[in-house]
Amino acid sequence: MRISTTRWGIAALVALLGLAGSAFSQDDYKPGPDAERKDGVPQGKVTQHIWESEIFPGTVRDYWVYVPAQYDGSKPAAVMVFFDGGGFVNEKGHSRVPIVFDNLIHAGEMPVTIGIFINPGVVPPDREGAEPRKNRSFEYDTLSDQNARFLLEEILPEVGKSYKLTENPDARATCGNSSGGIAAFTVAWERPDAFRKVVSHIGSFTNIRGGHVYEALIRKEDPKPLRVFLQDGENDLDNLHGNWPLANKQMAAALEFSGYDYKFVMGTGGHSARHGGAILPDTLRWLWRDWKELEL
Amino acid sequence: MNPIFRFALAVALAIPLTSRSQDMPLTQVLIEGEDWEVVAEGYGFTDGLCTDAEGNLYFSDVKDGTAVYKVDLEGKVSEFIQDAAGISGLQWGADGKLYACVARGRIVVSFDKDGKMTQLADEVRPNDLVVTHDGNLYFTMTPTSEIRRIDPEGKMTVVSSGDVTKPNGISLSPDQGTLAVSDHGGKFVWAFRIKKDGTLDAAQPYMPMRTPVADPEVAKGDGMATDIHGRWYVTTAMGLQMFDPTGRMGGVIAKPQDANLVSVCFAGPDHAWLYVGCGDKVYRRKTKTKGALFFQAPRATEKPPRD
Numbered sequence: 001m002r003i004s005t006t007r008w009g010i011a012a013l014v015a016l017l018g019l020a021g022s023a024f025s026q027d028d029y030k031p032g033p034d035a036e037r038k039d040g041v042p043q044g045k046v047t048q049h050i051w052e053s054e055i056f057p058g059t060v061r062d063y064w065v066y067v068p069a070q071y072d073g074s075k076p077a078a079v080m081v082f083f084d085g086g087g088f089v090n091e092k093g094h095s096r097v098p099i100v101f102d103n104l105i106h107a108g109e110m111p112v113t114i115g116i117f118i119n120p121g122v123v124p125p126d127r128e129g130a131e132p133r134k135n136r137s138f139e140y141d142t143l144s145d146q147n148a149r150f151l152l153e154e155i156l157p158e159v160g161k162s163y164k165l166t167e168n169p170d171a172r173a174t175c176g177n178s179s180g181g182i183a184a185f186t187v188a189w190e191r192p193d194a195f196r197k198v199v200s201h202i203g204s205f206t207n208i209r210g211g212h213v214y215e216a217l218i219r220k221e222d223p224k225p226l227r228v229f230l231q232d233g234e235n236d237l238d239n240l241h242g243n244w245p246l247a248n249k250q251m252a253a254a255l256e257f258s259g260y261d262y263k264f265v266m267g268t269g270g271h272s273a274r275h276g277g278a279i280l281p282d283t284l285r286w287l288w289r290d291w292k293e294l295e296l
Numbered sequence: 297m298n299p300i301f302r303f304a305l306a307v308a309l310a311i312p313l314t315s316r317s318q319d320m321p322l323t324q325v326l327i328e329g330e331d332w333e334v335v336a337e338g339y340g341f342t343d344g345l346c347t348d349a350e351g352n353l354y355f356s357d358v359k360d361g362t363a364v365y366k367v368d369l370e371g372k373v374s375e376f377i378q379d380a381a382g383i384s385g386l387q388w389g390a391d392g393k394l395y396a397c398v399a400r401g402r403i404v405v406s407f408d409k410d411g412k413m414t415q416l417a418d419e420v421r422p423n424d425l426v427v428t429h430d431g432n433l434y435f436t437m438t439p440t441s442e443i444r445r446i447d448p449e450g451k452m453t454v455v456s457s458g459d460v461t462k463p464n465g466i467s468l469s470p471d472q473g474t475l476a477v478s479d480h481g482g483k484f485v486w487a488f489r490i491k492k493d494g495t496l497d498a499a500q501p502y503m504p505m506r507t508p509v510a511d512p513e514v515a516k517g518d519g520m521a522t523d524i525h526g527r528w529y530v531t532t533a534m535g536l537q538m539f540d541p542t543g544r545m546g547g548v549i550a551k552p553q554d555a556n557l558v559s560v561c562f563a564g565p566d567h568a569w570l571y572v573g574c575g576d577k578v579y580r581r582k583t584k585t586k587g588a589l590f591f592q593a594p595r596a597t598e599k600p601p602r603d
Contacts, residue, residue, distance in 0.1 A: 056500075057497070057498050057499065057500065058489055058497055058498025058500075059498070123474075123487075123489050123498045123500075125471070125473040125489070126473070126489055126490065126491040126492050127471075127472070127473045127490055127491070127492055127594075128492075129471065129473075129594060130469075130471040130472065130473025130474070130490075130594065131469070131471045131473060131596065131597060133469075133473075133474050133487060133489065133498070133502075134317075134541070134542050135500075136542065137318065137542040137543050137544050138500060138502055138542075138543055141544070142504075208544050209504055209544070209545075210504070239319055239321070240319065240320075240321040240322075240546065240547065241319065241544070
């Protein structure tokens, strides 16, 4: 179900700009030239929508759809889904994905890709004065196929009404930070028939809701045909759920052990989106390096 | 502000990667050096713990008891209501009545100030209950997988059927907009939205409980409580499990003794003590937090102090 409102967007943007300014650790990572507007590079369009889910009953959320200027509807586009999408779609935020996509698609370094930026759901209160139930942890940290089904049965069909989206799982990617990072992995782990490219920044492969077991699962299961990019920082969290740098090193070691197509970048940052955002253009070049061989 | 606009802000504010409303270790609750201490002993099976505005504790002995017992702020134990056997759940309402699930008698009742009992429902299988400030009573029917509601006019309806395998403990968020129910036959605490009309929707297995290695699918979720920071507490086979308001487990507080841990509430001075029913005894332990009291008006969830 789609609802449109513009006031919503302004409120969310104001709040996001505020958050973008609050760094969680000391580091010098900044968006680079690929995240700046360049003359002569055509700009894609971003539209904003609201989704009421049935797979996550009672939840409402924002999502944004980026359509590159090069998309003309003559053939299907590649797909990349971003969790905590509001932070990624923000052109002044940590990753500035619409600008990066414009530049990389224009340069032929990634396919014509529809970006879908999804915020986590909340269950809005019904009673006067009550607060929303936040559903982010449930949706992102849980090891199940529920979030994959949410994409495959709700969001992709809805976006697919307006745009041709590829059915080729090698041309469908997920990306997220923190719990969104493990969510990106879980979607592809559960449904490699539908998503095979994963980007996880400061991924929560820790015991928030059991995600610490992936490194063990990866080692003893048939390798899945996934391409996985992991970023973390040496000063990332060490808390009741686990130790993020150790967990990400374990993930990388498990992917290496089982022969996955993966890349692991360990920086010096903390639990921050800045490093992952700063290197995102190169991450996307690596992720999509052989995109011209893909049938969309 | 219109509702959608207000909701939008809430979503945007939910985005930070770390925040004080999630990732809550037990050190936010427990005090170093404080341990469980015995409050009352010599019972068959303590259950039904609840508190009043002053912080007195009330409990039942569902196996051998003949009364509702009271522990006052000085620690003195007395019989508060006599001739009340087989009670498994107790809660005070905003109307000054004490509401009870009489498991053995298969009735839900209230006691007025003079101890006079009024029957609210019969031929039911009540286990535990919660009463909202506006007078809706929700109770669990563990054997039939139901949650029922008795509205302020006394009309009973089924508000959830089959969502929770063996619904047992039941509590509210501080704002009284979310109802949580523990599963004695599964491994989740379920969350429901309470609608304006008192019905429930948006059911979700929101909190995954830790389970025994030997019985990984059954946590034996039982009595529940909530604190002013929106943390949920649930008694289980593994101990007293604490969850943050986003459903992430904060930790497991060890049982005071190797017996059935089935009931929990905040009571005592400032409602800052965790009380539990565990086997033949009632125990308490001082905390850094305070209980949410549902006979008082709904209140916003307070952010916990910085570590």
